[in-house]
Amino acid sequence: MAVPKTNTDILTGNEAMAVGAKLCRVQVVAAYPITPQSQVTENLSQFVESGKLKAQYITVESEHSALSVCIGASTVGARAFTATSANGLAYMCELIHWAAGARLPIVMGCVNRAMAAPWSVLNDQQDSMSQRDAGWIQIYARNNQEIIDTLIQAYRIAEQLYVPVMVCYDGYILSHTVMPVNVPSQKDVDKFLPAYVPHTILKTADPRNINQVTLADPRNDATGVLCHGYMELRYLLAEAFQKAPDVIRRVDEEYGKTFRRCWGGMTWAYRDEDAEVLLTAAGSIASEATVAVDALRAQGVKAGVRAVRVYRPFPAKELAEHMNRAKLVCVFDKSLSYGYQGPICADVKAALYASAERPAVHGFVAGLGGRDVKARELVEAVKQSVADYDRGVTDKETGWINCQI
Amino acid sequence: MSTRKCKHISAMASPSVGEAGKTGQWRTSRPVVDQSKCTAAKGRNCYLCSDFCPEGVIPRETPIAIDLTYCKGCGICCEECPAGAITMEPENTGSGDDTPPAGGE
Amino acid sequence: MSKLPEQMKPTRLADIPRTERMLPGNRTCAGCGLGIVLRYIFKALDGEAILVVPASCLTVLGGMYPVSSVEVPWLNVTFPSTAATAAGVAAGLKALGKRATVVAMAGDGGTADIGIQGLSGAAERNEDLLYICYDNEAYMNTGTQRSGATPMGARTATTPVLGKQQRSKDMVAIMEAHAVRYIATACPSYPDDLYDKVRKAKSMTGTRYIHITTPCPPGWTFGTHETVKMGRLAVDTGSAVLLEIERPEATAPAAFRLTGRSRTLAKRGSDLKPLSEFLNAQKRFRGIAEEEVRQMQKHVNARWKEYIGRDMSL
Numbered sequence: 001m002a003v004p005k006t007n008t009d010i011l012t013g014n015e016a017m018a019v020g021a022k023l024c025r026v027q028v029v030a031a032y033p034i035t036p037q038s039q040v041t042e043n044l045s046q047f048v049e050s051g052k053l054k055a056q057y058i059t060v061e062s063e064h065s066a067l068s069v070c071i072g073a074s075t076v077g078a079r080a081f082t083a084t085s086a087n088g089l090a091y092m093c094e095l096i097h098w099a100a101g102a103r104l105p106i107v108m109g110c111v112n113r114a115m116a117a118p119w120s121v122l123n124d125q126q127d128s129m130s131q132r133d134a135g136w137i138q139i140y141a142r143n144n145q146e147i148i149d150t151l152i153q154a155y156r157i158a159e160q161l162y163v164p165v166m167v168c169y170d171g172y173i174l175s176h177t178v179m180p181v182n183v184p185s186q187k188d189v190d191k192f193l194p195a196y197v198p199h200t201i202l203k204t205a206d207p208r209n210i211n212q213v214t215l216a217d218p219r220n221d222a223t224g225v226l227c228h229g230y231m232e233l234r235y236l237l238a239e240a241f242q243k244a245p246d247v248i249r250r251v252d253e254e255y256g257k258t259f260r261r262c263w264g265g266m267t268w269a270y271r272d273e274d275a276e277v278l279l280t281a282a283g284s285i286a287s288e289a290t291v292a293v294d295a296l297r298a299q300g301v302k303a304g305v306r307a308v309r310v311y312r313p314f315p316a317k318e319l320a321e322h323m324n325r326a327k328l329v330c331v332f333d334k335s336l337s338y339g340y341q342g343p344i345c346a347d348v349k350a351a352l353y354a355s356a357e358r359p360a361v362h363g364f365v366a367g368l369g370g371r372d373v374k375a376r377e378l379v380e381a382v383k384q385s386v387a388d389y390d391r392g393v394t395d396k397e398t399g400w401i402n403c404q405i
Numbered sequence: 406m407s408t409r410k411c412k413h414i415s416a417m418a419s420p421s422v423g424e425a426g427k428t429g430q431w432r433t434s435r436p437v438v439d440q441s442k443c444t445a446a447k448g449r450n451c452y453l454c455s456d457f458c459p460e461g462v463i464p465r466e467t468p469i470a471i472d473l474t475y476c477k478g479c480g481i482c483c484e485e486c487p488a489g490a491i492t493m494e495p496e497n498t499g500s501g502d503d504t505p506p507a508g509g510e
Numbered sequence: 511m512s513k514l515p516e517q518m519k520p521t522r523l524a525d526i527p528r529t530e531r532m533l534p535g536n537r538t539c540a541g542c543g544l545g546i547v548l549r550y551i552f553k554a555l556d557g558e559a560i561l562v563v564p565a566s567c568l569t570v571l572g573g574m575y576p577v578s579s580v581e582v583p584w585l586n587v588t589f590p591s592t593a594a595t596a597a598g599v600a601a602g603l604k605a606l607g608k609r610a611t612v613v614a615m616a617g618d619g620g621t622a623d624i625g626i627q628g629l630s631g632a633a634e635r636n637e638d639l640l641y642i643c644y645d646n647e648a649y650m651n652t653g654t655q656r657s658g659a660t661p662m663g664a665r666t667a668t669t670p671v672l673g674k675q676q677r678s679k680d681m682v683a684i685m686e687a688h689a690v691r692y693i694a695t696a697c698p699s700y701p702d703d704l705y706d707k708v709r710k711a712k713s714m715t716g717t718r719y720i721h722i723t724t725p726c727p728p729g730w731t732f733g734t735h736e737t738v739k740m741g742r743l744a745v746d747t748g749s750a751v752l753l754e755i756e757r758p759e760a761t762a763p764a765a766f767r768l769t770g771r772s773r774t775l776a777k778r779g780s781d782l783k784p785l786s787e788f789l790n791a792q793k794r795f796r797g798i799a800e801e802e803v804r805q806m807q808k809h810v811n812a813r814w815k816e817y818i819g820r821d822m823s824l
Contacts, residue, residue: 027605028598056601061631065594068587068628072562072598075585078605080598094588103415162414201417202583204557204610208417209578211586213569219576222421227411227576236414416575423535424573431540456523456701457738459538459545461530475534479541479727480735493735 011181013174016144017109018043020151022053023189026081030058030069034088035121036171037111063088067095074104077198083109086127100135105158113171114369122370123171125334129343138312140282141169144179153251159196161240170284241313266315275304281332282308292378316351326359328389334367360394366401432478434493438469442490454482536579537570541734543724546698554708559611562596565589566617567651590624592616593632596639618645618659622679633688636716646726654729663798685719692718693755699741703770723750731793745771748782748810766820
């Protein structure tokens with residue numbers, strides 16, 4: 001089989017995202033600069049102004065407007081793209097909910113950064129995690145190659161399900177770090193990504209009023225057809241999320257066939273086949289966990305990684321299947337649901353609830369506000385967890401990695 | 406009861422008269438036209454009642470016929486008619502019947 | 511320096527198209543000024559437009575799912591995002607090689623307050639959209655709370671005892687500062703003037719702004735039959751002024767022109783009616799202090815003088 005023509009470039013995560021958007025032939029770009037995302041906007045400006053990407057680039061005056069522009073564009077049938085971080089994501093929050101409820105296949109890059117206050121431009125995942133309930137598919141990239149590949153997959157997933165997709169990657173750790181990236185050819189991406197067919201109707205001959213005030217109960221339209229109430233419309237979004245894992249897996253598999261790379265679908269693993277203790281995380285910290293696993297194995301601990309690639313929809317069944325084979329799961333969250341636990345940890349526990357035989361789960365918070373997370377710290381945390389587990393501690397308070405209080 | 410007759414995945418509505426129901430039922434008084442006084446009926450240009458109706462229920466033609474199914478009884482037509490051809494009469498109360506009286510305007 | 515655009519011949523009321531695209535039996539209050547406004551906007555757009563509408567009375571006029579009251583493609587959007595979403599619609603259409611008049615239509619709240627950032631950004635970038643503000647001078651849809659456009663002295667749900675302490679925000683001046691191609695003010699009491707302005711704006715590209723003083727019977731507190739009368743009183747007292755400001759290019763000087771009834775008053779050299787006539791006709795100004803009325807009259811007079819001075823065509 002002929003190897004598809006690609007070229008390997010040395011790209012930062014932000015460059016990978018921008019090149020990916022260019023390959024996807026996005027038609028409307030609206031993005032507001034924010035550290036550490038700004039290079040995405042700058043690179044796209046460069047592409048558009050030099051004619052490399054034929055798109056309408058709106059240099060909006062805020063993130064709220066950025067996603068509003070995308071909503072307008074996507075509604076009329078244009079492929080729309082934006083990117084942001086932290087406070088920018090928070091600023092567009094009501095539009096995040098809107099895009100999901102309006103069933104618009106917008107793709108957004110979220111360069112994960114800590115939320116203020118106090119100010120931090122450095123990495124953690126509190127920003128995207130705070131939006132996990134809004135109805136966007138969330139995919140976390142572990143390296144720059146995955147960023148570009150996931151962005152291309154994202155449009156295919158979004159436009160099939162009519163659900164917006166957030167491609168998340170860690171600020172600075174990935175966004176500003178150079179890595180070798182195979183850049184797919186335009187020709188192959190064109191074949192992989194069919195044109196966007198909007199479900200929205202905005203034409204003079206059939207004038208629709210879109211996203212009006214909707215009442216609680218189903219109500220007849222003027223022709224007597226019983227139409228959805230708010231709850232039913234939201235059920236349809238939930239239904240799309242039920243179909244999403246299959247779509248995501250198939251798209252990843254097909255991507256693998258075309259581009260010779262796939263990323264595990266919903267989750268990915270490293271040395272987990274016979275693992276007794278699993279390390280779980282999302283994004284670059286999961287990559288770091290693979291280094292920790294090698295060290296642990298060298299020390300006789302049968303460790304492995306079972307990472308979350310797609311956080312929403314949450315791969316509950318898939319994780320349970322794999323995790324039930326282990327005795328202990330250590331979850332490393334780069335965020336916290338204050339008053340409770342790390343989001344991934346809480347979701348893992350819920351996923352395991354129905355299992356007759358399930359592992360112990362120990363949760364950790366790591367890397368807030370750019371606090372560096374070293375593999376040896378993960379190793380120490382896991383070793384302590386194993387020791388605690390051996391003493392019968394199946395459940396313990398959330399650990400904070402290298403918090404110097 | 407299944408609501409799956411509607412095939413749209415988002416809220417997209419088609420237009421129809423009477424979205425809020427028969428808004429004529431909102432009235433406490435109804436416009437009554439004396440065609441003999443109407444300027445337009447005499448062939449002169451007017452139709453201010455039609456031009457200023459906030460509901461658009463007065464077609465721009467004679468005889469002036471106000472759609473009482475939807476007329477909310479604001480009284481702008483009465484106020485703006487330069488010939489005093491429109492008066493506001495108390496609406497029937499109690500029966501809730503909004504059909505215009507037969508033969509009358 | 512390019513030629514100023516030619517004046518379009520004023521349309522007579524009798525010649526305005528009859529087709530109604532705002533359907534009766536909608537949720538507007540009896541006597542709603544917006545109802546008259548929208549009828550004429552739709553006539554001027556002649557069906558070929560996409561409307562972008564934020565949370566406002568207009569949203570409710572548009573109807574509740576699954577029934578619409580408007581026979582025009584219509585996108586409801588969040589309160590602050592009218593201008594930006596409209597810019598997105600325009601950008602999307604351009605990217606697809608299609609064209610339609612994109613009309614962003616918001617109330618005074620969605621324009622002068624929560625929507626001003628998006629409007630300012632769109633205007634600064636000269637986005638290709640026709641922005642219409644229907645100004646009923648408060649957040650009427652949520653129960654008459656004060657907005658930046660509420661006039662001084664008006665009692666509202668959030669200025670219930672003292673009345674608004676500040677003058678209304680001057681959106682015409684704000685839009686002028688953005689050097690947009692076309693600015694106009696209008697009032698439903700003069701539907702032919704409103705129709706022509708929308709028609710003219712429709713024929714242009716870039717950012718166009720029309721500000722429509724829209725009397726509101728429950729919010730301003732006057733009889734439902736007095737809506738048109740109230741608009742006339744607004745213009746006759748100078749509380750509202752009918753004007754156009756055209757700027758063919760961003761660097762060209764603006765051509766300022768009074769129109770309709772305001773033009774007639776100016777040309778005749780007529781005095782404006784005392785502002786108190788307008789204020790006394792509405793219960794929302796009940797209890798307004800004499801000093802406030804004096805201040806407002808002073809401002810109205812100064813503005814009227816300034817406008818007359820700017821109109822080289824009088």
